[in-house]
Amino acid sequence: MQFNSFTEVLAMGGYGAYVWSSVAIVFAVLLMLIVHSCTAKNRTLRLLRIEQERADKISQAKVANAQALFDKK
Amino acid sequence: MWKWLHPYAKAETAYNLCYRLLPYFSWLAAITLIAGSIWGLLYAPADYQQGDSFRIIYFHVPTAIWSMGAYTSMAICGMVGIVWQIKNAELAVYAIAPVGAAFTFLALVTGAVWGKPMWGAWWVWDARLTSELILLFLYLGVIALYNSFEDKRTAARAASILAIVGVVNVPIIHYSVEWWNTLHQGASITKFDKPSISPDMLWPLLLNIAGFLFILAAITCLRLANQILINDARRPWVKALVEQSSTEATSLVKGK
Amino acid sequence: MNPRRKKRLFIIVSLVILLGAAIGSMLYALQQNIDLFYTPSEILEGKDLGNGKTGAKPQIGQRLRIGGMVVEGSVVRSETNLDVQFKLADTGPMVTIKYNGILPDLFREGQGIVAQGILIAFDTIEASEVLAKHDEEYMPPELAEKMKGIKHVKPKYEEGAKPAY
Numbered sequence: 001m002q003f004n005s006f007t008e009v010l011a012m013g014g015y016g017a018y019v020w021s022s023v024a025i026v027f028a029v030l031l032m033l034i035v036h037s038c039t040a041k042n043r044t045l046r047l048l049r050i051e052q053e054r055a056d057k058i059s060q061a062k063v064a065n066a067q068a069l070f071d072k073k
Numbered sequence: 074m075w076k077w078l079h080p081y082a083k084a085e086t087a088y089n090l091c092y093r094l095l096p097y098f099s100w101l102a103a104i105t106l107i108a109g110s111i112w113g114l115l116y117a118p119a120d121y122q123q124g125d126s127f128r129i130i131y132f133h134v135p136t137a138i139w140s141m142g143a144y145t146s147m148a149i150c151g152m153v154g155i156v157w158q159i160k161n162a163e164l165a166v167y168a169i170a171p172v173g174a175a176f177t178f179l180a181l182v183t184g185a186v187w188g189k190p191m192w193g194a195w196w197v198w199d200a201r202l203t204s205e206l207i208l209l210f211l212y213l214g215v216i217a218l219y220n221s222f223e224d225k226r227t228a229a230r231a232a233s234i235l236a237i238v239g240v241v242n243v244p245i246i247h248y249s250v251e252w253w254n255t256l257h258q259g260a261s262i263t264k265f266d267k268p269s270i271s272p273d274m275l276w277p278l279l280l281n282i283a284g285f286l287f288i289l290a291a292i293t294c295l296r297l298a299n300q301i302l303i304n305d306a307r308r309p310w311v312k313a314l315v316e317q318s319s320t321e322a323t324s325l326v327k328g329k
Numbered sequence: 330m331n332p333r334r335k336k337r338l339f340i341i342v343s344l345v346i347l348l349g350a351a352i353g354s355m356l357y358a359l360q361q362n363i364d365l366f367y368t369p370s371e372i373l374e375g376k377d378l379g380n381g382k383t384g385a386k387p388q389i390g391q392r393l394r395i396g397g398m399v400v401e402g403s404v405v406r407s408e409t410n411l412d413v414q415f416k417l418a419d420t421g422p423m424v425t426i427k428y429n430g431i432l433p434d435l436f437r438e439g440q441g442i443v444a445q446g447i448l449i450a451f452d453t454i455e456a457s458e459v460l461a462k463h464d465e466e467y468m469p470p471e472l473a474e475k476m477k478g479i480k481h482v483k484p485k486y487e488e489g490a491k492p493a494y
Contacts, residue, residue, distance in 0.1 A: 001115055001116055002115060002116060002117070002118060002119060002125075003115065009115065012125040012126070012128070013119060013124045014124070014125075015124065015125050015126035018126055018129065018187065018189065019114070019125060019126060021186060022129050022183040022186045022187070023114070023132065025179070025182055025183070026132045026136070026183065029175050029179055030175075030288065033171070033172065033175050033292055034288075034292065038295060040295065040296065040299040041298065042318075045302075045314065045315055045318040046318075048302075048306055048311065049315050049318065052312070052319075118469030118470075118471075119470070120467050120468070120469070120470075121469060121470040121472070121473035122463055122473075123434075123467075127467060130467070152338075152341060155337060155341060156338045157334060190434050191433060191434060191435050191461060191463065192433055192435070192460045192461055192462070193431075193432065193433025193434075193436070193458070193460045194433075194458065194460055197460065234341075237341055237344075237345060238344060238345060238348055240345065241352055245352070245356075252356070258462070258463055258464050258465040259465045260465060261465040261467065269464075269465050269466040269467070270465075270466065270468070271467065271468040271469060271472055274467050274469070
């Protein structure tokens with residue numbers, strides 16, 4: 001280890017603010033990217049589910065309408 | 074010769090392959106990134122000129138290298154997609170773009186944070202920095218172009234063409250430090266002779282370079298799988314997946 | 330490969346080559362003037378245009394960029410403010426730089442720097458920005474001492490304030 005104490009690690013020889021802020025931003029962006037990509041599948045599936053339900057409802061309504069028209073005649 | 078590749082042109086096979094590869098890439102990324110970062114930040118010796126500020130190299134160089142690597146692979150995917158009309162390759166273009174854009178952004182930000190104490194300026198209009206900034210705009214252009222078309226087929230075409238044409242910028246970035254009087258120093262590890270960085274500083278850097286490659290691969294797998302899903306929304310295999318997820322969702326609700 | 334694919338491949342490859350050639354030649358043309366970059370000997374003797382000719386020297390009042398090494402023992406700092414003056418050299422001739430501001434941490438005697446400013450006399454530049462340039466070599470201090478025979482000490486560290494490494 002190049003450093004003797006935790007405060008020295010934080011100080012980074014006077015460049016602590018620069019080194020640690022770049023470390024923080026790298027891991028923050030990576031984390032955001034990972035979270036966004038991991039949740040993508042669920043978002044897509046939910047979207048497709050809603051679409052499918054809507055499509056089902058529309059086709060059901062169409063069938064019901066046709067039935068009603070048929071019954072009238 | 075390429076016969077063995079043909080099954081992977083099928084959406085479902087490619088989708089499954091993505092999820093089969095994902096754990097390997099993720100674990101390799103986690104191990105190498107953690108090891109490389111700790112080694113680089115705490116155990117590598119300080120530089121004789123720059124002291125501890127040089128440790129930013131462990132994040133700056135990997136993101137910069139893979140910002141160019143991701144762009145090149147994106148352009149290759151675009152070319153394969155357009156010339157051979159392979160759907161999955163077109164989808165891969167849009168899967169890689171956000172990851173590449175994030176890496177480019179990180180390379181620029183860490184470079185600025187490193188440049189301030191060492192060079193004396195956050196930003197300099199130097200050939201290396203400017204061409205890297207253009208790379209970021211190219212990535213954003215590819216993403217914007219893809220999103221601006223309603224028809225995803227046309228969108229993928231347009232984005233692929235921009236990706237292919239923009240690849241001209243990649244050698245410009247790499248050779249900018251040799252062609253112009255740049256403030257940015259020359260290459261340290263891609264020289265053909267001995268790298269000009271001492272071995273105990275080089276090893277953690279190589280670890281992190283590998284780590285960022287694995288994380289690029291892992292995130293690309295995730296995003297590509299998602300793109301395949303969206304693209305094949307009307308196919309039976311996706312409908313089955315949707316059905317499965319909806320039964321899972323209802324069972325969760327009932328369980329509560 | 331079927332002819333349609335071949336055609337598409339041909340179109341794309343020629344597009345990239347054409348664009349590359351266009352950008353390449355543009356950059357090559359710009360290279361000479363892109364940054365108004367001079368070295369100290371170019372300021373005093375004019376730019377070397379090859380085959381023995383020399384180009385025009387920069388004019389007084391011109392904005393330019395200059396790159397060179399800080400001459401050892403030439404740095405003069407003001408006692409009261411941030412004014413600093415030093416000499417810059419490359420192969421022999423020296424140019425004086427005047428600057429008011431905070432110098433980068435890497436600024437040392439013998440270090441390569443790039444300054445931007447206005448030529449106020451034939452050999453004096455009033456700099457608005459001074460940037461330090463470093464090479465692509467990274468090594469621990471002990472190794473540098475052994476290999477280059479130099480002991481790099483940051484001038485900032487006063488006695489008592491020991492460097493972290």
